[in-house]
Amino acid sequence: MFHREGQKIILITFFVTAIAVLLAHFYVDLAWVKLAIQISSLVLLVLILQFFRNPKRRANKTFDEILAPVDGKVVVIEEVEETEYFKDKRKQVSIFMSPINVHVTRYPASGRVKYSKYHPGKYLVAWHPKSSEENERTTVVVGTPKFGDVLFRQIAGAMARRIVNYAEVGESVQQGDDSGFIKFGSRVDLLLPLDCQINVTLNQKVKGALTCIATYVDPNEQEESTY
Structure with a gap:
């Protein structure tokens, strides 16, 4: 397909x-x-x-997991200050896509789209530290039942000159469904709550709609474990 x-x-x-x-x-x-x-x-x-291949994948839909939005390699796992939507600290997981990866962007979680915005910008190489803030990009936030608001950002790279984003504010979306496409190489950032558990490591290869990036941590269970 x-x-x-x-x-x-x-x-x-x-x-x-x-x-x-x-x-x-x-x-x-x-x-x-x-x-x-x-x-x-x-x-x-x-x-x-x-x-432009688009392999059909059946996501194991669950509210307890955040799935990879794209195929690629994990290049960043760190705590950052998110300044566009949350304006507070988040865990960032960034996935770099080479030209040979599948370039379909998929919803990492099920919920309702609360924010969707396109930003024109530069075309720095995708691994440049400032590419998340200065490159052409789209930002989408999905409100979820357990993780709260989850943000993912498509970022154009040196080769990518066309970002397609299907997310519309107010629509209900399903984990693993197509949310957009980036033509000719780039990266996607995930901004997640600080209390979630990250399940991937740097340089790990991931597959969109299949690899679990993070799992939900029940705050009540977390409190009980401290006693």
């Missing part, structure tokens, strides 16, 4: 590839040049197809 955001570019690439292969076949005499053009065109088509 391919993501709807790639339908136009896949169609264009398919026709360009077909034309290039046919022109090379009929109008290029040198065999090695003909072969090089045909192989290059087919490789480009395969790369575009794999980039």
Whole structure:
């Protein structure tokens, strides 16, 4: 399956590839040049197809877990001051996506969208410390029954020039469903409550809608464990 955001570019690439292969076949005499053009065109088509792939995944929906919103590698786990929505300290987990990862963004939790905003900006490399604040990005907050408000932020990178965000304030969303798409590499930040338990480690590879990023910690059980 391919993501709807790639339908136009896949169609264009398919026709360009077909034309290039046919022109090379009929109008290029040198065999090695003909072969090089045909192989290059087919490789480009395969790369575009794999980039816009959208594997269907069945999330094990639960209010007790925050699932990875994207495929990629965990590059940041730290406590930060979130200044856009919460204006207080949160646990941040950042996931970097390379061009070969699936680039579908999925809702990390079920609930109701309370905030959704697009920010134009720069295109610093995705691992730059200031990319979360200065790059083109979208911020979405989902109100959940147990974690409270959960924020995730799509951040454009040096290659990404198009962020798609489907979240609309007021709508009810389901964990694991598509929430957007980032074209050609970037990262996603998760901002979570301080009292949740982080279940991933730095440099761990995660899969959207499948990997558990954090689990809910019952404050009552936490108090009892201290006695």
